[in-house]
Amino acid sequence: MTLAASAFLYRRPRLRLGLLLSAPLLWLGLAYLGALAALFVTAFWSTDGFTGQVVREWSLGNFHTLFTDAVYRAVTLRTMGIAALVTVVDAVIAFPMAYAMARVVPPRARPWLVIAVLTPLWASYLVKAYAWRAMLSGEGVLHWLLAPLGLDTPGYGLPAVVITLAYLWLPYMILPVYAGLDRLPSSLLDAAADLGARPARAFRSVILPLTLPAVVAGSIFTFSLSLGDYITVQIVGGTSQMLGNVVFSNIGAANNLPFAATVALVPVVIMLAYLAAARRVGALEQL
Structure with a gap:
């Protein structure tokens, strides 16, 4: 029986592949796509203002509130701005570091540098966030370093959120x-040098265009992770709010699950548009 089944599957590679992928696809469908479907449906419900119970009747009231209330528009724009700024900061810091790892240091040292880049990811998220809270405080390490120069720490607020998130997601860039x-062929750089291109020109004309998809691939992580974050804002953001904080407050104190689902759809829609744009530049092939 076993030999017959093996022979049957051997002659049908598509069926064999389908059986192999059935379990992970089933899990993906139930745990991820099913959760997104439930989130989408819940966004069209409402909450009874007197009893606090969810009213399972279709309505666009949550979307009307989200798009017409100036507070939520400001929070959405602030969240997108922070995510974009974190992505830019990480790209500026990551590119020279990655270039040194790939092109400057000896090949034997590269695995150790990769491990060094991954090491911060082994520490707890909360430990790293609270460490930055301590460093950004008025009595932290940054205050001791900047005080002799007549400078001070940015304190808590949006700059602290950008600094902390940029540190947290830097390895992903x-x-x-x-x-x-x-993967960039060295022959291209040699050819650019032979044609008289200076380092700055070679960077603009050869290196940057060919590695742009990799930069966009890294930005998918930094942008999406920043877009959905809310713990860092609570720790170092002061009174600032992002979309994640709005979702959290409506799940907890406000007990308005339908509106929380509506707000939670905003990052999903933004990331779908971002992934569509990233796909056009070939970034998804770099993941």
């Missing part, structure tokens, strides 16, 4: 850029 630079 370094690794894709490093992989893209490592």
